Every structure is written in structure tokens, then in C-alpha cells.
Amino acid sequence: MTQDMAAQGLRESATFDRATIHAIxxxxxxxxxxxRGGGAKRRLPHFDDLxxxxxxxxxxxxEGYRERCDTDVVLGDRFASKPLHLxxxxxIAGMSFGALSAQAKEALGRGASEVGTSTTTGDGxxxxxxxxxxxxxxxxxxxxxxxxxxDHLRKADAIExxxxxxxxxGGGGMLLGQKISDRVAGMRTLPMGVDQRSxxxxxxxxxxxxxxIKIAELRExxxxxxxxxxxxxxxxxxxxxxLAVKAGxxxxxxxxxxxxxxxxxxxxxxxxxxxxxxxxxEAVRALxxxxxxxxxxxxxxxxxxxxxxxxxxxxxxADAVSIGTAALIALGDNHPSLDEEYRSIGSAAGYYDDxxxxxxxxxxxxxxxxxxxxxxxxxxxxxxxxxxxxxxxEAQIIARACGKAHLHHLEPEDLAALTIESAAITRIPxxxxxxxxxxxx
Amino acid sequence: xxxxxxxxxxxxxxxxxxxxxxxxMLCEAxxxxxxxxxxxxxxxxxxxxxxxxxxxxxxxAAPLEEVTRLLEARGLTGVRLLEAGQTTVxxxxxxxxxxxxxxxxxxxxxxxxxxGTQLAVLKGTGHPDDLAATFSLPSASGWQGVAxxxxxxxxxxxxxxxxxxxxxxDQCLVHNGSFANHATIRRELRADGIVFDSENDSExxxxxxxxxxxxxxxxxxxxxxxxxxxxxxxxxxxTTGDSFAVVRDAIACKPAVIAExxxxxxMASEYRYLAGLPGVADARIFEPEPEQVYVxxx
Amino acid sequence: MGTLTDTPFTTIDxxxxxxxxxxxxxxxxxxxxSRWRIIGSMGRHNIAVGLAEKLTVEIDGHVGYYCAGMNQxxxxxxxxxxxxxxxxxxxxxxxxxxxxxxxxxxxxxHGGLLVIDGDAxxxxxxxMKGVDIVVGGDVGHMSAFMGQAGRLVVCGDAGDxxxxxxxxxxxxxQGRVRSLGADCIExxxxxEHLAELTQLLADAGRxxxxxxxxxxxxxxxxxxxHVDNASAY
Numbered sequence: 001m002t003q004d005m006a007a008q009g010l011r012e013s014a015t016f017d018r019a020t021i022h023a024i025x026x027x028x029x030x031x032x033x034x035x036r037g038g039g040a041k042r043r044l045p046h047f048d049d050l051x052x053x054x055x056x057x058x059x060x061x062x063e064g065y066r067e068r069c070d071t072d073v074v075l076g077d078r079f080a081s082k083p084l085h086l087x088x089x090x091x092i093a094g095m096s097f098g099a100l101s102a103q104a105k106e107a108l109g110r111g112a113s114e115v116g117t118s119t120t121t122g123d124g125x126x127x128x129x130x131x132x133x134x135x136x137x138x139x140x141x142x143x144x145x146x147x148x149x150x151d152h153l154r155k156a157d158a159i160e161x162x163x164x165x166x167x168x169x170g171g172g173g174m175l176l177g178q179k180i181s182d183r184v185a186g187m188r189t190l191p192m193g194v195d196q197r198s199x200x201x202x203x204x205x206x207x208x209x210x211x212x213i214k215i216a217e218l219r220e221x222x223x224x225x226x227x228x229x230x231x232x233x234x235x236x237x238x239x240x241x242x243l244a245v246k247a248g249x250x251x252x253x254x255x256x257x258x259x260x261x262x263x264x265x266x267x268x269x270x271x272x273x274x275x276x277x278x279x280x281x282e283a284v285r286a287l288x289x290x291x292x293x294x295x296x297x298x299x300x301x302x303x304x305x306x307x308x309x310x311x312x313x314x315x316x317x318a319d320a321v322s323i324g325t326a327a328l329i330a331l332g333d334n335h336p337s338l339d340e341e342y343r344s345i346g347s348a349a350g351y352y353d354d355x356x357x358x359x360x361x362x363x364x365x366x367x368x369x370x371x372x373x374x375x376x377x378x379x380x381x382x383x384x385x386x387x388x389x390x391x392x393x394e395a396q397i398i399a400r401a402c403g404k405a406h407l408h409h410l411e412p413e414d415l416a417a418l419t420i421e422s423a424a425i426t427r428i429p430x431x432x433x434x435x436x437x438x439x440x441x
Numbered sequence: 442x443x444x445x446x447x448x449x450x451x452x453x454x455x456x457x458x459x460x461x462x463x464x465x466m467l468c469e470a471x472x473x474x475x476x477x478x479x480x481x482x483x484x485x486x487x488x489x490x491x492x493x494x495x496x497x498x499x500x501x502a503a504p505l506e507e508v509t510r511l512l513e514a515r516g517l518t519g520v521r522l523l524e525a526g527q528t529t530v531x532x533x534x535x536x537x538x539x540x541x542x543x544x545x546x547x548x549x550x551x552x553x554x555x556x557g558t559q560l561a562v563l564k565g566t567g568h569p570d571d572l573a574a575t576f577s578l579p580s581a582s583g584w585q586g587v588a589x590x591x592x593x594x595x596x597x598x599x600x601x602x603x604x605x606x607x608x609x610x611d612q613c614l615v616h617n618g619s620f621a622n623h624a625t626i627r628r629e630l631r632a633d634g635i636v637f638d639s640e641n642d643s644e645x646x647x648x649x650x651x652x653x654x655x656x657x658x659x660x661x662x663x664x665x666x667x668x669x670x671x672x673x674x675x676x677x678x679x680t681t682g683d684s685f686a687v688v689r690d691a692i693a694c695k696p697a698v699i700a701e702x703x704x705x706x707x708m709a710s711e712y713r714y715l716a717g718l719p720g721v722a723d724a725r726i727f728e729p730e731p732e733q734v735y736v737x738x739x
Numbered sequence: 740m741g742t743l744t745d746t747p748f749t750t751i752d753x754x755x756x757x758x759x760x761x762x763x764x765x766x767x768x769x770x771x772x773s774r775w776r777i778i779g780s781m782g783r784h785n786i787a788v789g790l791a792e793k794l795t796v797e798i799d800g801h802v803g804y805y806c807a808g809m810n811q812x813x814x815x816x817x818x819x820x821x822x823x824x825x826x827x828x829x830x831x832x833x834x835x836x837x838x839x840x841x842x843x844x845x846x847x848x849h850g851g852l853l854v855i856d857g858d859a860x861x862x863x864x865x866x867m868k869g870v871d872i873v874v875g876g877d878v879g880h881m882s883a884f885m886g887q888a889g890r891l892v893v894c895g896d897a898g899d900x901x902x903x904x905x906x907x908x909x910x911x912x913q914g915r916v917r918s919l920g921a922d923c924i925e926x927x928x929x930x931e932h933l934a935e936l937t938q939l940l941a942d943a944g945r946x947x948x949x950x951x952x953x954x955x956x957x958x959x960x961x962x963x964x965h966v967d968n969a970s971a972y
Binding site for chain 3: 032144145148149150153176177189190191194195197199203204205210213214216217220221222223224
């Protein structure tokens with residue numbers, strides 16, 4: 001089609017391209033900002049800009065299968081008496097029941113437990129399905145405090161104090177009326193069918209000095225057993241990580257701008273927060289300067305897609321990664337077999353991000369009982385487990401090629417950067433050179 | 442993010458206990474900030490002897506005898522230097538202006554962290570408990586003091602980035618919270634010729650106030666102007682040679698509690714810093730309203 | 740109440756024991772119906788948090804942040820003032836402070852009764868989810884902000900932006916309201932509201948006359964996003 005346009009002498013503006021024109025017209029018609037799900041879509045410096053060096057004359061690879069490359073991780077052993085022991089360093093990120101169907105939450109629990117990793121509740125509280133299916137469950141503690149209660153705090157395996165997420169650092173939860181079903185309303189103490197308004201700050205603390213006291217409270221309530229995570233959307237990550245450590249966190253979770261959400265304003269997703277690739281370097285430097293690298297564990301999320309991304313995060317210094325969007329895709333989100341249905345609701349397979357509408361034909365980001373029933377939690381859980389295994393095996397393949405006996409033994413020196421930006425951002429030399437822009441030679 | 446506190450004594454019988462009481466307040470605040478600490482003491486006869494003016498300087502590397510010679514060579518008399526960790530307190534029998542001019546000329550690279558006739562500012566990096574000992578705080582006396590423990594938020598942990606900020610004669614500011622638009626205000630003040638010692642947001646607040654006071658505005662008006670101009674969440678304690686003032690921003694998320702008796706007025710981020718003050722059981726205890734300036738004058 | 744009035748108190752002195760040790764004992768050793776007296780509190784934080792049994796805890800002194808946080812079933816009395824987040828996220832039981840309470844008293848609490856004889860500061864009952872709060876004195880600004888359920892009774896005055904962004908919590912005020920928050924309006928006091936208020940005042944042991952109170956609730960105009968309400972967001 002574009003060739004026809006060009007042949008006719010028509011030229012699209014890069015500034016006012018068709019998508020932008022559509023957005024302006026939509027705003028003019030409706031008078032309200034555009035809300036969608038997912039994370040930042042535009043092209044950003046990301047893990048694809050890094051490459052592994054692999055084996056060479058001086059570095060020897062490990063044989064697959066026979067020569068060990070371990071993948072286990074311990075999270076939260078700084079202060080907690082019962083840290084988490086996971087078999088793989090890939091966890092499932094916080095996503096709420098409400099944003100997701102009960103079937104989806106159950107599937108996530110099944111898949112994670114099958115491979116020995118954890119799931120995380122979201123901005124709606126803990127469901128029995130998820131606690132029942134997840135061998136390791138991280139319980140989020142958010143500004144809204146929907147469904148928060150001490151019984152669930154004690155049933156959890158870890159507690160994640162959420163300051164923000166990558167899609168919307170500084171924004172609160174959002175759930176529109178069409179997804180506030182009876183059950184969701186009951187859990188959140190909201191009237192059915194209203195558009196949920198959420199606070200963006202915690203109600204009873206602001207700032208790391210008061211967070212210190214709040215973390216102490218959560219420890220006191222749970223008798224110091226559970227690891228306390230602190231999650232931030234990637235913004236001033238270097239300072240945030242230092243402050244989280246000072247406030248007493250066992251684990252820090254950093255979520256880059258590619259991290260997804262169930263619903264928020266398009267401008268928030270695309271224009272606030274920094275890429276995951278940039279955040280991870282800041283976080284690791286902060287921990288190293290404090291002598292806390294590997295003592296306070298770092299979990300990174302936001303656009304993790306394959307085992308190469310996992311391995312690169314390990315090499316850059318993370319202890320584990322978390323997946324959200326990728327997990328939903330593994331369950332069945334945006335599957336090509338649903339393309340006709342996506343088109344009937346104004347989208348297409350591979351493009352569907354109207355998770356806020358709750359009309360998901362895959363039965364994942366919906367509260368509609370008929371649609372949700374389409375998702376078989378057992379089959380979907382198995383698909384997730386398959387995907388998690390592939391992520392792990394891919395990361396091991398890469399690690400073995402670099403001669404490493406554990407994924408955590410990957411290091412920045414195993415990497416080269418493909419672009420000047422990524423070299424400057426990650427402080428890894430530009431491929432074929434020893435140059436890191438901004439650093440003294 | 443920090444723990445702040447201050448004590449304004451009304452009853453002269455308590456002056457000899459100022460340091461001991463302030464030390465208790467400082468050490469209770471340690472959990473709120475372990476990176477650095479600082480105090481401002483008004484009227485301590487050892488630090489600020491009568492008939493002298495004083496400046497505090499940070500990170501003095503040269504030997505004290507050499508510095509004394511340099512300063513005497515510039516016309517200062519009765520020069521006396523006291524070391525307190527990273528702070529050195531210099532006093533002389535000259536006017537405040539003469540003293541500061543001579544110190545700047547003799548020691549051009551040093552940061553002057555406090556100045557006046559009654560005020561000594563002692564600050565440094567390290568744990569508050571250690572710093573209280575380094576400052577000999579428990580044995581200090583005087584009529585007013587402020588204390589601060591620091592958890593550095595966006596700027597580095599350095600002695601110059603610590604509070605209190607004293608950038609005008611006998612003025613002190615301690616701050617709990619963070620400003621959101623201080624970078625712009627710093628640029629405006631720099632354009633007016635004001636020089637900054639650190640990248641700390643609190644220093645911008647202190648310099649803004651000092652500029653207002655130097656321009657003739659009273660303390661209450663200056664603090665109200667600050668509230669109008671600065672975004673962020675903050676509790677401020679500001680002291681001068683004759684005043685003790687507290688103000689919070691309009692949203693007032695950072696904590697603040699004030700206690701008052703016939704003998705003293707005190708302010709703190711957390712009540713427990715005040716729990717050891719004499720007569721606190723019968724004190725009037727209240728929380729300052731947002732954007733309201735509370736001033737007690739000597 | 741269920742506790743024998745001649746059950747002896749176990750006394751714990753917080754100048755000699757840690758808050759950790761106190762909470763450990765209250766969680767692990769306290770029998771149902773046991774009574775505990777705490778002295779030497781000195782404004783410490785996290786005293787008696789996470790209680791989960793029908794116990795009585797009396798604190799002689801001032802407490803810091805989050806006293807009785809996430810309380811279930813227990814009866815906690817503070818003979819003094821309380822810091823930030825008193826009884827935050829309480830689920831059931833009763834918390835009674837004879838002095839004043841600092842910010843965010845009763846924040847996000849789901850049930851039980853919180854009584855403050857003196858003043859509460861800003862954000863009293865913020866995001867309340869079913870708790871009943873009775874304040875003998877004044878409340879500060881942004882009280883009952885995003886209040887979802889439960890009842891807030893203020894015998895004194897209320898500060899600015901009362902009930903801002905309110906959902907279904909009900910508010911009764913005897914004194915002046917400095918200003919109302921977005922979507923919070925005065926509503927008529929009907930027989931059922933008077934009955935509810937009378938019961939709450941009685942439960943709190945207060946003699947104020949219900950007839951002198953006014954009722955506030957949500958106008959429910961923000962329940963669905965609409966461009967005409969853009970200035971409220």
C-alpha cells in the first residue's frame with residue numbers, strides 16, 4: 001500500500017503519522033485520554049543491543065546436559081528467616097485478579113509451580129486459586145491496599161511493597177467498571193461496575209525514612225519470617241535502590257518502561273520511566289557501591305522475552321527476572337487462532353492491547369464468565385511451564401557457551417554492545433572496540 | 442529523608458543541659474538517617490565565646506597553628522580553632538564580616554558551613570551516635586539547638602551535603618522531605634550571584650530563605666514565600682539568632698510534632714525524640730497544620 | 740467483653756524489653772482472654788501490631804507509628820498519644836486512644852471500632868474499607884479520602900477536603916467542616932442514620948447528642964470517568 005501512496009506522490013509525516021492523526025481525532029471526539037494495556041511499544045534501547053562473546057581460544061564451553069549449569073536462586077536471605085528458594089531465576093510478576101480472570105491466575109500458579117518458581121499477587125488481593133496453586137507466592141502491598149489483610153500476609157511466602165511499576169511510575173491502579181464484577185468488587189470493597197479510582201501514594205507512609213518503619217511493621221506482624229521486597233518503576237533507579245536498601249529491603253524489584261499494565265493512560269506508558277536496559281545498570285552500581293550486591297537481591301522486569309534476555313540480565317548483575325506480558329502470551333494472549341475475534345472488537349492478533357475493556361477472547365484479561373471459561377487453567381498452566389523451561393534452557397545454553405557453571409556466574413565481560421547508546425547505557429564496550437562512551441579509557 | 446528535631450529553651454536554668462537533651466533527641470533519630478548528622482548550637486560558651494564571632498568550616502586539612510598564623514596575618518585577633526570531626530570552629534574578636542572575609546581569603550577552597558555571633562554548626566558523615574561523641578554534644582550548653590540525621594536521597598553523602606544548612610548569619614535550616622522543583626530555583630539564585638556548596642535540595646531552601654531575610658522580609662513572610670514557591674513534601678525547622686520556626690507543605694505527608702511547656706518548645710519528626718525531655722508528660726503536644734508558619738521568639 | 744475482670748495483667752516494660760520481644764510474646768504466648776499492660780513505651784513504633792486473638796492490651800504512655808496495626812479481635816487501649824497510622828488496616832476488635840492520634844489513623848481498615856478521645860490529624864480514615872472511627876476532637880485535612888466503606892464520626896471540626904473522592908463510607912460531623920473534598924456532599928439525616936450514629940456514639944462511650952451532627956456522603960458523580968469531571972481528577 002505504501003508503494004502505491006508513494007507512486008501517487010503521497011508522503012506520510014514522521015511527526016504527524018497516521019497513528020498520531022488517529023490519536024488526535026480520538027481525543028477530539030471523546031474528550032478523554034486514551035487508556036490501554038501493555039507496556040511501552042516504541043523501539044527503545046533493549047537487550048537485543050547486547051551480544052554474548054561465547055567461547056574462544058581462551059574460554060572453553062561446557063558440554064550440554066553433562067556439565068552442570070545451575071539455575072537456582074535464593075531470594076530474601078538478608079533478614080528473613082524463611083527466604084525463597086527457587087529452581088529458576090524467572091518469576092511471574094504481579095498482576096491482579098481483576099485485571100486477569102481467576103482462570104488466568106490459576107494457570108499462572110500451576111505453570112510456575114510446575115517449574116519451581118513464584119507468582120505474585122496484584123492490586124486486588126490474594127485469591128484462593130492462586131494461593132492454592134502457587135508453591136511460592138509473593139503478596140503485593142500497594143497504595144490501594146485492596147483486599148489487604150494479615151491472614152494473607154501470613155499465608156504469603158514473601159511480601160512486595162510496591163512504590164510503582166515501569167508502565168506508570170507515579171500512577172495508581174486502574175480498573176474500569178466493566179471488569180469490576182461481583183467477585184472483584186467484593187475483594188476490593190468497591191461498588192460493582194464503578195470505574196475504580198486508586199491512590200498513587202501509600203496512605204500511611206511517604207519517603208524512605210517512613211518506609212523503614214513500615215517495613216519494620218510488616219516484619220513484626222509476620223514475626224520476621226517473610227522476605228520483604230520493594231518494587232519500583234524505573235526512574236531514578238540508582239537512588240531508589242540505595243534508599244530501598246537503607247529502608248531495610250531484602251530484595252529490590254526494578255521494572256522498566258517496557259513493563260506492562262492492565263490499564264493506564266497511553267501517554268503514561270510511552271513517556272514516563274526509563275528502559276529496563278538502563279535501569280539494570282543503575283541498580284547494580286548502586287548495590288555494588290553499598291557492598292550489597294548479591295546480599296540484597298535484584299529482580300529485573302520489563303520486556304523480558306527469551307533466554308537471551310534472561311542471560312543478559314544475569315550477566316549485568318541481576319539475581320532474577322520477572323515476566324508479565326510474556327507470561328500472558330504464553331497462556332494464550334494474542335494467539336493467531338483468535339484473529340477473527342480480535343478483528344470483531346477492533347483489533348488484530350499480535351496487536352491486541354485493549355485489556356482494560358475486559359472483552360478478551362482468550363479469557364485472560366477479562367471478568368466475563370463466558371470468555372474466562374475459555375481458558376483451561378491446566379492446559380494454559382502447562383503452556384506457561386513449557387515457556388519457562390525454554391527460557392531457562394536457552395539461558396543455560398548461552399551460559400555454557402561462556403563457560404559458566406551457574407547462570408549467576410555470567411558477567412559483564414561476557415558481553416559486547418552493538419550500538420553507541422547501549423554501550424554508554426550499560427558501560428559495555430562497543431563491539432570491535434574497547435570504547436565505552438562517557439568513560440575514561 | 443531524615444530525622445529532624447530542635448529545642449528552644451525558655452528557662453535559663455536548663456541552658457547547661459542543652460547538649461545532653463539535644464544528644465538524646467539526635468540519637469533517637471538515628472534510625473531515620475544513618476548516613477550523616479549535624480547540629481546547630483546557639484550560645485555555647487565553649488564554641489561561641491562571648492565577645493567573639495564564629496565561623497564553622499568543613500574538611501580543614503591544614504594544621505591548626507598554620508591556619509591561626511594565616512588568619513592573624515589578615516588582621517584577626519584572638520583567633521581560636523576547635524576541631525570537631527570534619528568541622529573546625531574558628532572564632533575571633535572581630536566582626537562577623539571581617540572574620541568571614543579573612544577566612545575566605547586565607548582558605549579559599551573551604552566550605553563555610555555556619556557563621557554568626559551565637560551559632561556553631563557541627564556536621565559530618567557517619568553514624569549519629571559516633572558524631573554526637575565527636576561533637577562533644579552531651580557536654581554542650583546554650584539556649585537553642587537543632588539536630589539532624591540524614592538518609593541521603595538524591596545527592597551524595599558528603600559533609601557539605603549534610604544539614605543543618607547555615608547560609609546566613611546565625612541562621613539554621615533542617616529539612617525532612619524532598620523538594621520537587623529546586624533545580625530551577627537553584628538556577629535562579631545562581632543567576633542572582635548566589636554560590637552553592639552542594640547539590641543538596643535542602644541547601645536551595647536555605648539559600649532562598651537567606652536571600653529573603655537579607656532583603657528585609659521577616660521570617661514568617663519568608664517561610665510563606667518558600668511554601669508558595671517550592672513543590673514537594675517537606676517539614677522545615679528554621680532558627681535564627683532570635684527565633685525558632687516550623688512549617689510544613691500544603692499536603693503535609695512528612696511527619697512533625699511540636700511540644701511546648703513553660704520551660705521549652707521542641708519540635709521533632711517523631712514523638713520518641715521528645716520522650717526524654719523534662720516535663721514532657723505535661724507538655725502541650727500538637728501537630729503543625731499544613732502551610733502554617735509557627736514562630737517562637739526569644 | 741469475654742475477659743474475666745480478675746484476670747491478672749502481665750506487665751512488660753519497653754525500657755527493658757524490645758518491641759520485637761513484646762510482639763513475639765503477644766503473637767505466640769498470649770492466651771485468649773489474657774491481659775497485658777505495657778509501660779515505658781516512649782513513643783516506640785509497631786507496638787502490639789498483628790494481634791490475632793481476643794486479648795486485652797493496655798499501654799500506659801505514648802506510642803509511635805502503626806500501633807495496633809492490622810489488629811484482629813484484640814482490645815487495645817493507649818493511655819497517651821499515638822503516632823502515624825494508628826490501627827492501620829485493622830480487621831476487627833477495638834482500639835481506644837485517650838490522647839491524640841497522628842496522621843492516617845485507621846488507614847485502610849476493614850472492620851472493628853477505633854476510638855480517639857482527642858484530635859486525629861490529617862487523613863483520618865484514609866481509604867477506610869469498613870472500619871468505624873469515632874473521634875472526640877477534630878480531624879485534619881483529607882480525612883476519609885477515598886473512603887470506601889465504614890463510618891467516620893467527628894465530634895469536633897473537620898479540616899479541608901473532607902471525604903475527597905469518597906466512595907460509600909458515611910461521615911458524621913458535629914462541628915465545622917472547613918471544606919468538602921471532590922464528590923463529597925452533605926446529605927439528609929434520616930431515622931436510620933440517626934440510629935446508626937446513636938449506636939456508634941454509645942459504642943465509643945460518648946455523651947454527644949446525635950441531633951447536633953450533620954451527615955456527609957458521596958455524590959457518586961466520579962463513579963464513571965467523564966470528561967466533564969476532568970477538573971476533579
